[in-house]
Amino acid sequence: MNIKSAEFITSCPDYESVPDSDIPEFAFIGRSNVGKSSLINMLTNQKDLAIVSSKPGRTQMINLFLINDSWTLVDLPGYGFAKISKSKQEEFHEFVSEYLTSREQLRCVFVLIDSKIPPQKLDLEFCQWLMECSIPFVLVFTKTDRAKKGGVEKNIAAFTEAMSEWCDGLPRIYQASAKTASGRGPLLHFIDQAARAR
Template sequence: MNFRKAEFITSAPSIKECPEESLPEFCFAGRSNVGKSTLINKITNQKKLARTSNTPGKTQQMNYYKIDDEIYIVDLPGFGFAKVPKKERDRWGRDIKQYLLMRKPLKLIFHLVDSRHNPTGLDQEFFYWMASKQKPFAVLLTKADKLSKNKLTQSEKKVNDVLSKMNIEVPVIPCSGDTGKGVQEIQSLITEFKDYDLNE
């Protein structure tokens, strides 16, 4: 894959509205304002493919982007936003879990954590949930350009320590949607998992 051709396909409010299961899917999940859209734009070499916003909770549906006519990247609604009514947050949570559990073409979950902060309780619950459901995932430490090399190393160690205590071993990639740090590693993971059959 060369990650040169990218187009927005649809916004799906629930799994019923997702596109036909025809291409491998890679989803991006995490708290609101963690930098999902900026990172997706960088990975796909686009400036305005995914809409970025300073308002948490702006992504309210599963946004599908077709890349190189080979895969879908799916931007999931962020979790942990305070300004969205609880009833709506609960619905999004159910929809996201249903997607993660039932969507057959899903190859890999990218869970984004802001490198400037420790993984929250929600982040840790999500780590455990994905592992308990045997869902392949990687942790992306976003906004890595905002930290010194020493601070970033500390941040990476904290995440690895949390995962280790849960007996979880997955890739942890410091990255930045602004500078492109870690983007090549993410692209390599997508290329590697694209043809991986989770049902084998």
């Protein structure tokens, strides 16, 4: 897939504000500071489509981007905010959950995992919740260029082993680096195939 156009549509403070659409949507989510905005910019080949911040929890609304006039990239608030109040966290989790469980146009969720660190409880719990809700998802292990040699494979193996305790079939797994653009081709190919599927 070649990205010919990528434009910001809108930011929504709640699920009710998300505009109606009849084209496929692909949502990106992960723990705060997992490199989500950087990955989105890398995939779309634009430097500032999604705002990159050094402060965790920058994305606090549902952000929608129209790609190639044919599918929508949905940038969701991360989970596990360290710098905001508990009530605000609950508010985010509520409308993100509503979007994920109710949006008919949603084809797949891309769950971003930091490849540099061992499996985190929050990531595993979120994946388990997606499976319980029958929401299709894939795993994208980010920041692979910054991991120690052999560390990515070790952390992926540990993550999938932890998932196997409650998961019969594992989701697709991708590795990506926003810095080197590795993983861009396979991810866009998957989106292209999923968008075409009926």
